[in-house]
Amino acid sequence: MEDESPKKRNIRPTEKSNLPIITLFVLVLLVLAMLYVGYEYVSDDSTNSEELTSTVKDTTEDKTVTEEPVAEEPESEDPVIKAKPKATEEKDKEKTKEKEKKEEPKKTEDAKVVASRIGGREIIRTVKGGETFSSVASRYNLTTETLKALNPSITELKSGDKLKIRVKAVHTVGPGDILKVVSGKYDVSKEAIMKANGKTKDLASRGEELVIPFPTKR
Known part of the structure; x- marks a missing residue:
C-alpha cells in the first residue's frame, strides 16, 4: 500500500496545446490570400489583352473605312476630266x-x-x-x-x-479775203470757220492759214 501511493503522486496531468490548430489556420489564410492575388493578376492580364485586341480592331476598321471610297473611285476618269480643260484652254488661247x-x-x-x-x-x-x-x-x-x-x-x-x-481744206488768207468771202468760196458758214479756227471776231490777217471744216458732220 505504501508503494502504490507515491507512484500516483508523481504522475503529472497532460496539457493540451492549441499551436497546431493556429498554424493550420494561418496556412489556410495564406493559401487563400495567394489564390486571391493570383486571380486578380490573371484577370488584369485578360482585360489588358482584350483592350489590346480591341484597339487593333479599331485601327483596322478605320483603315478599311478610309480605303473603301478610294477603291470605289474610278481611276480612268480622273485624267480624262483633267485633260479636257487643258485642251479647251489651249484652243481658247489660240483663238484669242x-x-x-x-x-x-x-x-x-x-x-x-x-x-x-x-x-x-x-x-x-x-x-x-x-x-x-x-x-x-x-x-x-x-x-x-x-x-x-x-x-x-x-x-x-x-x-x-x-x-x-x-478738214475740207486749209486756206491761206490773201488780199481782200474776209471771212465772208472765204465762207462763200468753200460753201461753209462763217460761224463754222470761226469755230474751227477759234476766232471770236470776224477778222483775218493776210497770210494767215484758215482751217475750213466740212459743211456737214462726217
Missing part, C-alpha cells in the same frame, strides 16, 4: 491670238478707210488741257466716232497728244 492678229491690221485699215471715205485734207492738232474727243470733233464738224476711228491708238485724250483730223 488669232483674233488679235486679225484685229491689228483691221485697225489701221479702218483709219485709212475712214480717211478716204471722208476725203478732204489731214491736219495734225496738239491737244490742249481739258479737251475731249467730243469737243474737238464738234469744233471741226466731225462725229466723235469718226475722230476716234482716225486715231485708233489713242483711247483717252491728254494734253500734248497729237490728233489726226480731217
